[in-house]
Structures are given as C-alpha cells and as structure tokens.
Amino acid sequence: MDTLTRAQRSERMRQVKSRDTAPELKLRRLVWALGHRYRKNHSSVMGRPDLAFVGRKKAIFVHGCFWHRHSCPSGRRTPKSKVGFWRQKFNANVRRDAKVSRELRAEGWKSLVVWECQLGNRASVGRRVRRFLDA
C-alpha cells in the first residue's frame, strides 16, 4: 500500500535524483585525487553542499546546467511545452541557489560552483578547485 501523497513522492524522487549524480561522482573523484577530504551532502551545513570542507568553511556545489540555468547552451534550453511550469521551476532553483550562497557567506563560508559542462575539462576544474581550497 502506498502511504505517500503524490507531492511527497515527487519530492522524494527529486531528492533521490539529486544525490550521487554522475557529475557529482566525477567531481568527488577529482577532489579526492587532489588529496582533499570532504563531507558529502552534510546536512548541518546550509544548503547541504555536494562537498563540504568543514574545517576550512568551504563548500562546493555541482550544478546541472539545465536545472540551475548556466549561461551555456544547455542552461539556456527551455522545453517547448509547459513553459510556465518550467519557468517557475527554474526561477525557484536560481533563487534557492542565490539564497544558499548568501546565507553561507553570512555564516563565514565560501562557496564554489562547478557547472556540469565544466567537468569535461578535468585539468581546468582541478586548478579551480585547488585554488579555491588553498586560498
């Protein structure tokens, strides 16, 4: 028997989907290879960053270009049907990202966003991550 409402189930699905995505795994492997240790989806850190470096108060987010509206082609793509629905969804994501980043900053944290499309260039992402963590 199903005990979840439709809304609860879709929320649950959303949460499941947002963890351990391919881009996240890629970034984690890269950061691990750089010799940095982190907590993933640390729930006591604002915004539950993909990677949290608690001692350094630094957080890294891996954002899917489509969902979080990167300025690249896949971030500018909008489905042709249910335009209003998508626009609302995208706006909510972008607003949430901005809020999380503001609140982290207010708590003395620094955050870095790595976009999905940037993970193709491992060397460049590696340099950015290293600069961010060492700064």
Ligand SMILES: [Zn+2]
């Ligand atoms: Zn992108």
